[in-house]
Amino acid sequence: MDIFISSEHIISSLGLNTSEHLDCIESEKTGIKTINNSELYPEPVQLGLIDRNALYNATASMVDPKAYTLLETMMLFSISQAASQSNVPLDSPRTLFVFSTTKGNIDLINPKQATNLPSERRFLSQMAQAVCNFFNNPNKPVIISNACISGVLAIDIAARLIRTGMYDHAVVCGGDVVSEFVISGFQSFKSISPTPCKPYDAQRDGLSLGEGCATVILSNQLQQTTKPSIRVLGGASSNDANHISGPSRTGDGLFFAIRSTLQKSNLQASDIDYICAHGTATSFNDEMESKAVNLAKMSQVPINSFKGYIGHTLGAAGVIESVLSIASLQQQKLFKTLGYQQLGVPEPITVIDRTAPAQLRTCLKMASGFGGCNAALIFQTVN
Amino acid sequence: MNTKPYITSWCRIQSNKVCVNGDVQFTSNEALATDEFLKQAFKAMNKPYMKFYKMDLLSKLGFTAAEYLLQANPFSELLDPTEKGIVLSNRSASLETDTQHQQSIVDRDNYFPSPAVFVYTLPNIVIGEICIKNAIKGENIFFISDHFDTCFTAEYIGGLMSENRIKNCIFGWIELSDDGQFFDAFLAMASASENPLNKQLTAENLAALYNQQ
Amino acid sequence: MDELIYQLKQQLIEALNLEDITPEEIDAEAPLFGDGLGLDSIDALEIILLLERHYGIKIDNPQQGSKIFFSVKTLAEYVTANKK
Numbered sequence: 001m002d003i004f005i006s007s008e009h010i011i012s013s014l015g016l017n018t019s020e021h022l023d024c025i026e027s028e029k030t031g032i033k034t035i036n037n038s039e040l041y042p043e044p045v046q047l048g049l050i051d052r053n054a055l056y057n058a059t060a061s062m063v064d065p066k067a068y069t070l071l072e073t074m075m076l077f078s079i080s081q082a083a084s085q086s087n088v089p090l091d092s093p094r095t096l097f098v099f100s101t102t103k104g105n106i107d108l109i110n111p112k113q114a115t116n117l118p119s120e121r122r123f124l125s126q127m128a129q130a131v132c133n134f135f136n137n138p139n140k141p142v143i144i145s146n147a148c149i150s151g152v153l154a155i156d157i158a159a160r161l162i163r164t165g166m167y168d169h170a171v172v173c174g175g176d177v178v179s180e181f182v183i184s185g186f187q188s189f190k191s192i193s194p195t196p197c198k199p200y201d202a203q204r205d206g207l208s209l210g211e212g213c214a215t216v217i218l219s220n221q222l223q224q225t226t227k228p229s230i231r232v233l234g235g236a237s238s239n240d241a242n243h244i245s246g247p248s249r250t251g252d253g254l255f256f257a258i259r260s261t262l263q264k265s266n267l268q269a270s271d272i273d274y275i276c277a278h279g280t281a282t283s284f285n286d287e288m289e290s291k292a293v294n295l296a297k298m299s300q301v302p303i304n305s306f307k308g309y310i311g312h313t314l315g316a317a318g319v320i321e322s323v324l325s326i327a328s329l330q331q332q333k334l335f336k337t338l339g340y341q342q343l344g345v346p347e348p349i350t351v352i353d354r355t356a357p358a359q360l361r362t363c364l365k366m367a368s369g370f371g372g373c374n375a376a377l378i379f380q381t382v383n
Numbered sequence: 384m385n386t387k388p389y390i391t392s393w394c395r396i397q398s399n400k401v402c403v404n405g406d407v408q409f410t411s412n413e414a415l416a417t418d419e420f421l422k423q424a425f426k427a428m429n430k431p432y433m434k435f436y437k438m439d440l441l442s443k444l445g446f447t448a449a450e451y452l453l454q455a456n457p458f459s460e461l462l463d464p465t466e467k468g469i470v471l472s473n474r475s476a477s478l479e480t481d482t483q484h485q486q487s488i489v490d491r492d493n494y495f496p497s498p499a500v501f502v503y504t505l506p507n508i509v510i511g512e513i514c515i516k517n518a519i520k521g522e523n524i525f526f527i528s529d530h531f532d533t534c535f536t537a538e539y540i541g542g543l544m545s546e547n548r549i550k551n552c553i554f555g556w557i558e559l560s561d562d563g564q565f566f567d568a569f570l571a572m573a574s575a576s577e578n579p580l581n582k583q584l585t586a587e588n589l590a591a592l593y594n595q596q
Numbered sequence: 597m598d599e600l601i602y603q604l605k606q607q608l609i610e611a612l613n614l615e616d617i618t619p620e621e622i623d624a625e626a627p628l629f630g631d632g633l634g635l636d637s638i639d640a641l642e643i644i645l646l647l648e649r650h651y652g653i654k655i656d657n658p659q660q661g662s663k664i665f666f667s668v669k670t671l672a673e674y675v676t677a678n679k680k
Contacts, residue, residue, distance in 0.1 A: 042491055082477055100503060109478070109485050109561075124476055124527040142535075143527040145476050146507040164542060181481070184488045185501035189641060190658050238513040238546075239523045241464065245502045246637055256465050256520055260548060303541075370502060371511030373523060433634050487651075495649050498641040515676035 004382070005157040006169070006219040007086035007232040009078045010322045012212030012310045013048035015080030016058055016080065022327055026311055026336050026355060032196040032311050033210045038335035041183045046196060048210030048311030049178055050074070068130065069105045069117060071177045074213035075131050079173055082215040083135075086222055088169040091136040096167040098142045099128045100154035100174035101315035104116050106181050124382060131173070139167075147369030148278070149237065150174060151214075151318020152377050156235025158218050168220050175213030182314070183209060189245070191282055195209030197312075199279030199305035199337050200351050202284050202344030207280045210311020214319040216326075222382065227330045233362075233378040234264025240372035247284050247368055252368065255373040258296045261364070269297045273360045276325035278367045279305020280312050281339065285368060290375075293332040298364075304352040305349045308338030318323075318367050322377070334358045387537075387585060388544045388552070389578040391572035392456035394448045401447070403455045404580070405595065415583065417563050428454065432516065439480040439503035440465050440566075443513045445557040448570040449513045456572055456579075458551050461480070464520035468547055469510050469547035470540060471557050472526040476506040478561035507556060521549050531556035531587040533568065540573050540584055551573045556593070569593050601672045608668070611646045612639050614617060624668040652680030 009017060024031070036044040052300040056065055059077050068076065083090055101124060107113045120126045128141040142157060144150045151174040158170035170237040176182075186209060187190050191205035222229055233288025238260070240253035248254070262268060275298060277289050293299060306321050313320055328335060336355045343351060365374040395402045401409040401424050409424045421443045425435055428450055438446060444513060458467055474511070480503040487496045502508060507525040514523065540554050555570035571592070573584050582588050605619035614633060622633070629635050640661050647653040653675065655661060665676045 106481065109481060111489060122478065123474060125474060125529045144524065145527050146525045147505045160542060180488060181485060184496040185504060187498040188501050217427060237522050237524060239520050241520050242519050244508050244511040253520060262396040263476040370505055371507040372514060373507060436613040495645055497645055502638060502677050
């Protein structure tokens, strides 16, 4: 059974829709800035924040700001924008909602943040249900909270569930918000760069945090649009079984996920035209990815990371970056890895260092996360 | 033909008991705090593992359940690590540890967020701990739902194993309330072929085991 | 120095959740990382936190840590030299 992308939408520090994102990426503009907001964090820190005023203006007629958290508002906006470009019915029992987030409404447990919202919304299932109820969807939502691979898993799980025949369509929505909770945690790991991150670069010195939300609507029916149609092929996850915060030193875990994904898609390494990687710009992650890519015999395949533009958006990353890699396929263009200048990983990989046209049919999206988890997924143009 | 996998063993940890396949393996006579109960339950196995004491409560809960489960019914030695999988779910994600991390950053004059706490502010870390101990490198995922969804779980595991990659899969419900006082763990092993208990992995069979007192 | 070494051992046992180990059982000159106590990269970051919290010493680059954290004794020497 073919699973098609019916429509998509992104919000992040680059803007409130996908075309704003692509414009910024073409102009090599980053959304990561120095943020000096002592309420958010005691010291200045590089962050990719969304324009919250713009979001609230855009949702003023649709969402009561007192009834929903920031993350929920992002999700409601993103899903409704994606839905406006799709003929998938959101309120149908044949449409499943699948969510991806690492921390959800975590600010609800912060005693310094005043809120009138019920504290039950700190539970991810309550958050997801609030979003589903807004769209009158009758199904219990599926929620994935699996560190930074959540987004990739969510698209794969949605596709798998459509293939069971229980559903015809799925709305996949991934989101996370920057919070003091998360900034302080990553600072305790000393893994945040003092400048916008530099994936795979010899001078890379850590990640940049970002926030965002993206929606992908999947369907077993092909919807003709002006843009080239994209199908979702196989996906897989794996575990390094090595350490809970450091990735495997050999890259074998991620390689297993890639291998499994290729097998499920009936493809070989030589069929992959482009890899949209995780590329957080930490020393260990990028090194590990270079090893996994070589184990998979894809060292010559053009590879990039989008995190230099938007930062690491955690539970949103897998969905946002999948949308951007789908845009690559639709536009027949490879986008530059912002922040990258010189290869600084032990194994050779072909990092995309300038935006340029390319003949692309098949893209591999991959991600890795805390807990030793890895995920991979393949997108392909139809015809 | 698509045959459902089989449930080959299960472990339940709730209130003051650890049971495997319906038999009590450990019980504490007095009411203990969660941390102390789990520590005692783990130590009773007499299989020292220094990393246990660094884990958060959610990971200690899931890890202990996995240890008891695997003691009774280990993974087949013939399996490649990529043929072993793990699928867990709960309601509260990592809220118990989240609360601890939040407390460490509430006072700007006493601001010492700990990496050892922060790393556990993700529910899937318990999967990581179980994978490390048991060399599990196959499919793994953490779902969130209000209750243990036996229908979804049976369907999902069935679908996963019908791909013929995962031959054994640990799965279940590892729930810890955000105040750390209430816990409920149900962990089971699914096998593609072995059927020692004559129990197919169906929603009904799973619910019956989960609801067993 | 002996008092500081003992104090550091107690603090390490608490901060790193070293179960069933007493200060007397930790050899002040033995390597902390590698086989001995089985410490890892997260423990190294926790030691950095310990130094900041109890002694006011800030280490921004974890790579600096490997020499300082060789043993409890080298840790004590570093603390003595840099304590605020």
